Amino acid sequence: MQFGLIYELSTPRPFTRETQKAVYDNAIEQVVLAEQLGFSSVWCVEHHFLEEYSHSSCPEMFLTAVARATSKIRVGFGIATCVPTFHHPIRWAEKAAFLDILSGGRVEFGTGRSSTWNELGGFDAIVDDTKKTWDEYIRVIPQMWMNERFGYHGQYHKMPERNVLPKPWQEPHPPMWVAVTATGTELDAADRGMGALILSISDVERNVPRIAAYRERIKHCNPVGAFVNDQIAIANWLYCHPDNTLAKQRGEEMVGTFGYMAGQTVEVSEAYPASNYTALGLLGSLRADPNAPGDQKPLSSGLCFGDPSTVHDTCKRWEAAGADQLVFMIQAREHLAQADVLDSLRLFGREVLPHFNNVPRARAVGE
Template sequence: MEFGLIYELSTPRPFTRETQKAVYENAIAQVVVAEQMGFSSVWCVEHHFLEEYSHSSCPEMFLTAVARETSKIRVGFGIATCVPSFHHPIRWAEKAAFLDILSGGRVEFGTGRSSTWNELGGFDSVVDDTKKTWDEYIRVIPKMWMNERFGYQGQYHTMPERNVLPKPWQKPHPPMWVAVTTNGTELDAADRGMGALILSISDVERNVPRIAAYRERIKHCNPVGAFVNDQIAIANWMYCHPDGALAKQRGEELVSTFGYMAGQTVEVSEAYPASNYTALGLLGTLRADPTAPGDQKPISSGLCFGNPATIIDTCKRWEAAGADQLVFMIQAREHLPQADILESLRLFGREVMPHFSQQRRPRAVNG
């Protein structure tokens, strides 16, 4: 079992330049401490126009800054949006390869397609096509990395033969992932030989069947890249404190803060009915009963809030369920003081991590 961090870079109002800078700098400082404590990865989302919830429009820049302050921790796109109005696939191939070189081969390339009207509407995207464009991107990007020259005629982009530069440090290329929020996307990941970055934060038990289904399905995959990345990372929350009750209370505050920020955004399914957005996305999973206005969703038993013993128990349950990594959100809208966050990371590193093997399970080499 490995442990990582995932950043939304949520930012409190008012959006002053000082506040914005503090959010970025605090996050970088947290990653530096996390690396010292043995965390193995840091992921950064790509979001646009999501006020307070996520001011992380340029994850490659954050990850580059992190990479230059660290030496071992892997840097993951969580995710790179594969929608034409956001990015051309060539640009993702270039940016990921560039970062892979600057980081000495530490890139994890997560992919996805966005689930909010804020973003898809803001970029005037063709909402109905996002699954299709994602499928085209994930098949051509590895070829841009591996082939000296590459050209293709796709449904969404066409390019004459060009040498896409630079090529990544990792050979044959960085591991590829897909963000999983809705049920079934883990099977999309498995079919394509990609890692599943499961973002629908929920109980351990609810994820057991989807992890098992992923493991079974990926045995027969047709990988989009040169190798199969049969890894499952689960997004989670973490706040570790010797006083378990206090940790739980603070954890609930983080989740609640996150929920209210997320709740104000407009999911695609709320604004633009489409066959490729029928399930609730990440934000929808935060809404317990759609008809009751005031109730709070109970905190999931799979979240890592508590004293070290409690968190060890929770992480063991995730490990038994088949998760390879837990990637933690540790802050929301700067709700907790930076010193407390850093101390939580240190306590987790000192007292929780030694109970888990940090040996990475070897990835399957080919399909």
């Protein structure tokens, strides 16, 4: 199993330029250290208008800055939003290929479609169409990468034959992924031969059937790209400290902070009933019972908060469940001091990470 980091770039109020810069600079410093410690990937979300929760509107810029400050760690879009009013598919093909060259072939191309009214309403998107537009994007973007010239007539876009430039460094193209929050999206990923970036943070045991179903389904996939990317990366939290009690306490504080920030967003399912948004998104995994009063939900048992031994055991449970990567959130709205975040990473890198093989799953090219 491998380990990575994932960034929302959450930002505390008041939103001063100094605070914003510190959030970005701190994150880059963390990634540089993580690479030295043996972390294999860094992912960055794309979100818009999500006050405090995520000031990560341009993941390609963050990932480019990271790529130029590192040499080995893979840089992942977590995700690139495949909705017409947000981005044209040509622009995603160009940006990802550009970053792939600048990073020397380290791009992981995660895709998705947004699940908040904040974003879809803000961009005046056609909410009912997002899953269909996503499905179109993920099929044409690899063609733009692999063909010298490419044109198509899709349901949502059309283009005459053009040479989309540059082409990516990786051949035939970067691995493709799908963000998975609602149950069942992992099967959409499997059907299309794409990696599953599972963002619904929950217990290990709740993910075992999802992982098994993905593994079975992808055996019979029809890949949208030139190869099958059969990896499962699972978003998680990390705070590692010699004092197990303190580590859990700080972890709970971060999750609470995250819940406060995420809770203020307006999910599509709350604002705009639609057949393609029937399940709760990320917040669904935080809410035990939407009809319950203010009771605190116990923390998921799969979160990596604790001393090295505790965190090691939790990671081993994820490995046994079939996860290929754990990608950690390590900060929430700068709740922790940067020195504490870096110390947590160092401790994890020294005492936990060496107990895992830390090599990627072999890729089946041309399947």
